[in-house]
Amino acid sequence: MRVIPPVVFFIFCMTPAFLIAQHVxxxxxxxxxxxxxxxxxxxxxxxxxxxxxxxxxxxxxxxxxxxxxxxxxxxxxxxxxxxxxxxxxxxxxxxxxxxxxxxxxxxxxxxxxxxxxxxxxxxxxxxxxxxxxxxxxxxxxxxxxxxxxxxxxxxxxxxxxxxxxxxxxxxxALFAASGTNIRPLSKQEACFVTGGTVSRLFIRNKMIALPLVQGKATTGANSIAVYNNRKQKPAKHMVVVGGDFEADTVAAQNCAISQDGGNTWKAPEIPPQGYRSCVEFITKKRLVTCGTTGVDISEDGGMRWKLISNEGFHVCRKAKNGKMIFLAGKDGRIAKLVW
The missing domain is CATH 2.120.10.10 (Neuraminidase)
Known part of the structure; x- marks a missing residue:
């Protein structure tokens, strides 16, 4: 009979718990x-x-x-x-x-x-x-x-x-999708994102084009998340999500990441799986995003996303003074993110 090393046995026993830990x-x-x-x-x-x-x-x-x-x-x-x-x-x-x-x-x-x-x-x-x-x-x-x-x-x-x-x-125009297309950028400044025929980031008098799908009334940015570590003034790390809510299963050009306060943007290596109406920082590297086709999480600042639920939600928000994350959507849906 083969004896399983203690470390391997521990990892084997913990794997199922890890797999079911992240859920809605x-x-x-x-x-x-x-x-x-x-x-x-x-x-x-x-x-x-x-x-x-x-x-x-x-x-x-x-x-x-x-x-x-x-x-x-x-x-x-x-x-x-x-x-x-x-x-x-x-x-x-x-x-x-x-x-x-x-x-x-x-x-x-x-x-x-x-x-x-x-x-x-x-x-x-x-x-x-x-x-x-x-x-x-x-x-x-x-x-x-x-x-x-x-x-x-x-x-x-x-x-x-x-x-x-x-x-x-x-x-x-702007989308009233989740109340999160405008965010504080510093103690005095805010930034917001638009959609429609064009999709842009606005910071005071500066307008920056976003690499999201655009050109129709249903396309563009829906939400922006800004990570504020209280040291950078203003914050530098931003993630934008959106897409086309009439083609909500399409993942192309539905997310972009900036590390320099919105001056330059790049697409994620693995995007969220469809149109997304809200994105929220949980920690410096961990984010959650949601839309009508599901909920995704990222553990690397938004570069790679993993679908954890096919349940649709409009909005996801983290506690301002706490750690819990809640989601809400149509049909009176209220849920929480469990880790």
Whole structure:
């Protein structure tokens, strides 16, 4: 009888656990709500928003949820949310009209803090640097992308001076796919990505072409992730995902990586397996991305991706103060990433 060396035996015994360690665990599904807004405050407190004026909140790591419909906004599609604790959250309704609402009592009451009824007004994403400073971005109006800022925790919002709005090319817009096509780049700066006929990265007055599929209204960048190690000012490592959501199984030109603050980009060696609407850094090298055809992870900064689930999701977010990663999508899907 052959004796198996202890080290080999240990590796053999551990292999099955490793293979099943990385997976998506479904927490909830089966409602008519499509969820695109997700904010994970910490490993316990999670907020989510979606269609039909729906807002959800969990205080136990997503195991149970309190769902509500914002009174007077039952037909509004809330596609982005920023939550700061169990009581305070800001939600973005896309348009027409476009709204931003805030609660300070866990969703019992909501206050309209921004409203724009102009024809064509459509908000796409929202991001915050801290509990006071935030930014919201929207599709072009009169060929200029809309941007508004808050400096008082979302209580009031101000648009940029007219001459400071970025100019969009014909057919260029943003996707309200996961609320993550705009991200903080440093303590004062933000960056965002566009799609459509062209796909570009915007950093203040600098516009950089992205090597993603483009040329149609359904193509281009959907999400950008920025790794901030708090030493680089601004951050240098970026990953962009997107593709064509009308051809969501096609993996060509759906991801790009930059190591120099967006100045140059390269394609991954093994891309995510299809159109992806959201990407998120977990650690310096580990990322997760999701879309309508599945969930992929990378362990090398975005150069090689591995499909871990065929379940479709719109958004994936890591806890701002914690380690857990949650996902959400259509049919009321809420899940967590298990390692």
């Amino acid at each position: 665990k479904m927490l909830q599904r089966g409602t008519a709500t499509s969820i695109r807004g997700l904010s994970v405050v910490n490993d316990k407190i999670i907020w989510a928003t979606g269609t039909n004026g729906t807002v959800g909140r969990s205080a136990d790591s997503g195991n149970t949820w309190k769902w509500m419909r914002v009174k007077g906004f039952e037909k509004t599609d809330f596609r982005a949310i920023e939550a700061f604790d169990a009581a305070t959250a800001i939600i973005m309704g896309i348009g027409e009209p476009a709204y931003i609402l805030k609660t300070n009592d866990g969703g019992k009451s909501w206050k309209v803090v921004f409203e724009d009824r102009r024809k064509g007004m459509f908000l796409d994403a929202m991001a915050f640097w801290n509990e006071q400073s935030g930014i919201v971005i929207g599709d072009p109006l009169d060929e200029k992308l809309f941007i508004a800022r808050t400096f008082d925790g979302g209580d009031t919002w101000q648009g940029l001076p007219g001459q400071n709005y970025p100019v969009a090319q014909q057919g260029e």
